[in-house]
């Protein structure tokens with residue numbers, strides 16, 4: 001900020017906590033903070049990684065530019081001998097969806113998780129050096145959610161010792177895989193295994209798609225891009241493919257491990273939600289402090305829009321959720337590491353919980369984040385609709401997260417199956433553990449009464465936790481009782497699916513709240529840091545309570561009076577967070593390059609920069625627009641003639 005006026009300096013001076021320490025908490029450790037900071041600056045200072053022109057590039061130019069960036073990123077990774085952690089941060093700050101995401105994020109993990117030792121030795125060295133580029137080809141035109149419904153077959157031919165991979169119908173064409181359309185040379189293709197005329201379910205097969213010499217598809221393979229997607233620029237940097245194909249090499253692993261790649265990716269998507277959410281919140285918070293409307297007294301300055309209680313009521317719960325998702329993401333990473341170690345020792349016991357947690361939290365955090373980005377756009381008024389605000393593109397890139405890697409409703413129904421199984425086993429030998437341990441106290445939770453008598457009582461974490469546990473336990477038991485009335489359980493499950501989804505959401509919200517509370521029990525250094533996090537935790541929980549008041553009241557977990565007191569407490573928390581709002585988003589430590597937003601600039605110098613940006617639009621290359629002589633001038637002349645008549 002040397003020599004630059006900081007329009008947000010007054011806001012920064014108001015902070016009541018140590019921002020530098022909060023940056024460490026947000027990053028996860030001092031090591032990660034320093035590494036991220038270094039790589040973010042490296043990316044921001046490299047002209048190849050410029051991204052402010054994405055909205056105006058044609059699809060072909062956009063795609064070619066992405067190829068250029070990916071190649072340049074790889075070159076820098078090799079030249080600078082970056083570690084895996086550094087390379088992954090570099091990808092994060094480059095901030096452009098590309099085929100490399102699927103290569104590193106799904107193809108490599110699928111081979112690591114599902115291939116035999118021999119196959120790993122063959123394929124991984126090639127993939128690590130990017131001598132082959134891979135994608136994850138599961139979804140077909142006709143089936144995505146229903147993996148067991150995939151039609152592509154892999155028939156073993158003992159004569160040639162080969163598998164014949166066949167897409168017999170239009171609907172069995174692989175459709176959507178990222179990177180497949182134009183780049184990938186190889187794919188992990190999911191197909192129904194057939195040997196000796198017998199079917200053995202869906203398995204993954206490594207298939208070569210394109211020649212490594214001239215990039216042409218191999219014989220028998222038809223391949224291309226599926227077409228433009230939502231939003232200009234946005235996810236259109238990615239080629240999503242369609243293919244119908246040929247022959248391959250096999251793998252043969254237990255079904256649970258085939259699912260392992262999805263568990264891994266869903267876990268990364270939860271961490272990613274806190275990044276996208278914090279980015280939108282950073283933009284909306286800084287702009288809300290810069291923007292003034294109404295309230296001028298005696299010719300004085302107008303009110304900063306961030307001081308309106310309605311603005312705080314919409315914005316601060318999103319800020320709180322960004323921190324909440326950060327911490328639940330950290331915990332989920334730990335859970336995933338733990339389950340992976342167990343699987344390696346052939347212990348499958350914690351896989352159902354890991355599946356339920358990754359599926360449920362992927363659903364909860366992505367739905368919330370997509371809605372929140374749109375809310376942040378509205379919080380920025382008209383300027384939020386400009387591409388230069390960074391919010392339209394962020395929304396367009398982010399929103400498919402609600403669908404890919406499992407449709408969010410389909411995933412909540414998986415959580416519901418897990419919850420119903422847990423309820424059905426209550427009272428048996430099998431005690432609920434981990435995230436369902438609270439069900440072990442179901443008798444107490446079914447009849448306990450919330451003790452809140454005044455607004456401040458809602459600041460007690462045990463009070464919050466018990467209200468959330470009672471709500472979830474009561475909703476789960478109620479729907480389980482209804483299910484028991486159906487002669488056919490599967491029919492009952494379909495009929496009651498809306499209630500089941502609501503119980504799953506309640507369970508997932510409870511997980512997020514409880515992990516935030518657990519985080520606060522750790523030693524957190526830095527003046528005021530823990531206090532501010534405590535406020536955010538309370539805002540996150542009480543805002544959910546307010547938004548889902550119907551659940552809490554109808555289950556009798558709290559009274560209407562207690563609901564109203566929670567709201568009073570929320571308002572008071574907003575006032576306490578207000579002076580810290582800018583510092584809380586500064587703690588994300590985002591560079592202006594990464595934010596990609598005129599409204600979210602660190603220095604708050606919004607208006608001159610908005611004006612400058614507007615002049616950069618290609619429409620402003622000429623004063624008189626192309627088309628004037630063909631379309632405007634004749635129109636005006638006609639009007640002139642009409643006017644004379």
Ligand SMILES: CCCCCCCCCC/C=C\CCCCCCCCCC(=O)SCCNC(=O)CCNC(=O)[C@H](O)C(C)(C)COP(=O)(O)OP(=O)(O)OC[C@H]1O[C@@H](n2cnc3c(N)ncnc32)[C@H](O)[C@@H]1OP(=O)(O)O
Pocket residue numbers: 070073074077087088091100101102104105106136138139144145146147148178256259260262263265268351352355403404405406407410414417
């Ligand atoms: C430049 C260089 C840079 C270098 C560094 C770069 C680093 C970059 C890193 C990038 C990192 C990450 C980026 C990642 C990119 C993300 C982009 C995302 C792209 C999106 C990809 C996709 O979308 S792939 C396709 C995904 N598809 C789905 O998710 C399909 C959804 N459907 C399902 O998952 C399932 O079919 C189902 C869950 C719906 C189950 O259906 P069903 O009811 O039919 O059940 P089943 O019979 O199948 O299941 C029976 C039992 O199995 C249990 N089950 C189900 N799923 C799982 C699971 N995943 N894990 C464990 N167990 C599972 C189920 O519960 C049943 O159990 P029981 O009840 O006990 O029998």
Ligand SMILES: Cc1cc2nc3c(=O)[nH]c(=O)nc-3n(C[C@H](O)[C@H](O)[C@H](O)COP(=O)(O)OP(=O)(O)OC[C@H]3O[C@@H](n4cnc5c(N)ncnc54)[C@H](O)[C@@H]3O)c2cc1C
Pocket residue numbers: 102136137138139142143144145146175176177178235240400403404405406407408409410413497
């Ligand atoms: C940007 C993007 C990238 C992708 N990348 C890849 C990739 O790299 N590789 C890959 O293999 N795939 C990829 N996909 C595909 C993606 O995984 C699927 O689209 C996703 O799993 C959803 O499946 P679907 O499209 O079949 O939705 P559908 O299942 O057809 O969903 C349609 C509607 O039906 C509802 N529905 C479906 N089943 C049920 C049910 N049992 N109960 C109640 N409601 C139900 C859903 O909630 C939804 O509202 C990608 C998709 C997108 C958008």
